[in-house]
Amino acid sequence: MADKSVDGVTFSAAFLNSGEADRLHAKAEVEAERAAKLAQAAARAPNGGAYAADGPAPPVQGALPMPPGFVGALAQFIYEQAPLPVPEVAIVGALGLMAGIVGRAWHTPAPHAGLNLYVVLVARSAIGKEAMHSGIAKVITAAMMQCQVAGNFVDFNDYVSGPALVKACAANPCFVNVAGEIGHKFLAMSKDNDASMRSLRKVLTTLYSKSGPGNVAGGISYSSQENNVASMQSVAFSLIGETTPGTFYDSITDSMMRDGFMSRFCVIEYGGDRPEWNATPVEHPPRELVEHIARIMAHSDLAIGGDKFQEVAVSEGARATLDAFRLECHHAIIAAGDDERKRAVWNRAHLNALRVGALLAVGDNYLNPVVTAEQAEWAVMLLRHGVVSFLKRLDAGEVGEGSDGGREQKVLQVCRDFLLMPPDKLPSWLKHGKAMQEAGIVPRRYIQQKTQRLTAFENHNLGHTAALNMAIKTAMTNGNLLEVKKEPLVEQYAFFGQAYRVLL
Incomplete structure (x- = not known):
């Protein structure tokens, strides 16, 4: 480094080089300390990071079976704490919470995508959709007693513009936004005369694919430089929300389908009626569940702080299931021909199934996650369920502008x-x-x-x-x-x- 003059004062190259060396040395010490903390946490983790429950969760009757393993136990709690228990509500809540926690620190094999998810629960009014919010809040409250950063992974704010969401992601690179009545937000984003909501839709479209290692999400530049937001690396933003069929499907425009916005979402529809009242809802999550999710949160926080990433492995049985589904999606896209709406429905179904399978694997063993055949089959079942429901709406002319x-x-x-x-x-x-x-x-x-x-x-x-x-x-x-x-x-x-x- 050469000598440098600032305001008439000349700093020698030796002085500048020594400062740079000190900075690099300090950075190396911080990284080494974080790596040591990660290693210590992994060494202390019981069962090698694997989840161990008291016993299997009782079966739940519904259109969708509960996911296997820890995420299934998480969904089971959300279900049992609900005054009006609905399996689909509990499943969306569990997947969203897990995506908010592990979306950045773990990623899939090629294409090396982070594990963030966009999921919309569609169901009629008065069936208990708010249990998704209350269940997540109870888990976070309990986990904060053991992991102080637990609250960082969930956000209940209502973002009304793209810049607002970008700033939130700059401050927190891994969290899930739990949105109420997301159908109204979709309706606002479908209007061309609302610049703020148009920018939100653009940012949501971009952020979906920016969670993997090395991905960079753009920042914001203003005329006043002090308000600028720098570009961010590997932002794992997840979004879950609930809505009613009329509001949601009416809000979807052809442009939303064509530009890839809708293909990023897993749409889970509950077609049943109001369930029976749960007279004895569970108030607090099980101790084993809280302890396990708190350990995952602590490990994720250390990995995010040290900019560390871990790939989720895929077993041979799981790979066969996922490859078959990828081929199914491929043929469905070709069969759709010029119908861009149907092509969009299948476009990212395989990637979302891979992400869901990886989420289940991290939940079961966050230190050495491997997607099993059972997890892959459940993930494919979930995505196929959503795709078929959405296609039925399309064919019936109930989605947006219709055909x-x-x-x-x-x-x-x-x-x-x-x-x-x-x-x-x-x-x-x-x-x-x-x-x-x-x-x-x-x-x-x-x-x-x-x-x-x-x-x-x-x-x-x-x-x-x-x-x-x-x-x-x-x-x-x-x-x-x-x-x-x-x-x-x-x-x-x-x-x-x-x-x-x-x-x-």
Whole structure:
């Protein structure tokens, strides 16, 4: 290093070199101290970092089985502490909490992705979705007694702009944001006239893939340099939230599907009704669970501080399961052709399954994590469940702006609903509704009323009526509907409007 002058004062090269040497020496001492603490923590960890519970958790009936191992025990507690217990709610909460803790310090094999997750729970109102929030809060509160940094891994703040989220990640490189009614946030991000929410969507899209070793997330530059935020390395931001079907699916636009935003999310839908009341909810998590998760938190904190990363290994059985799912996703994308929405649904399903499997492995043994065949099978089952549910919504024309085929299917579903309707539920304006049902005839007025508030029709660029006309025309062209002539409608049913006979 050469001599350097600052404000007329010259510093010799020897002086500058000695300062740099001192800085490097101090840095090396800090890194060595952190490495020693990691080694000591690993040596003290009971069972070699493996989770040991008192016994297997009782089975839970639901569309989704509980995950195996420690994450399953975590989900079981969230389930048992809920006044209205729902397995899907507990599973999303457990996965989100684990992703917030281990998202940065551990990563998958190639493509060396961190273990952060974006998960949305979709369920009807009043089924107990808030148990996800309360269960996570109880685990964090209990863990803070043994690990002071436990609260760093979870965040309940509401971020309303991209810069706000970037600043939060600059201050904390590994955490999960637990969002309430995330569907409203999706709705705001779908609007082109809200610059703040548009920037949030862009940042969310970027952060998903910035958690692995060596990944860099961009900072923020302002005109006032003191407000700038420097670029960040390996940011593991996770996001979980709950919402209702109408709010969530209506908010998704075609651009959200095309630009890869939606492909980053695991969408878990609970289609059941309100569960039975839990009269004896568990108040506190089991001691073994708290002790184990506190050890994982402490280990993760040391690894983050020392900028250390550990790869999660994959067993041969797990690799076979994950490779088969990757091939399934590959063929599904090809089969989707030019339908960008369906391509997006499958695009990152394999990567998310790999991340989920790795999360389960770290939960079971954070010092030597290996994804087992059982963990891989559960992860693939979870992602396939979400993909199939979302595709059904797409095909039914219930997602965002919809498609011509989706709107046709929705019209046909409305027609089927009319034909299966109990006689006492038929519209009062129909004089001979039962007879029309028996003849397989559906009034256009009924179809129009049932579709006028659906986003796929209401938000069509030509308006609801034009969208409905095109959907009915498509159904007639495809041989699914036939317009009934006016004369028999008037003579036989005293109906003076348009109606269609269902040919399915």
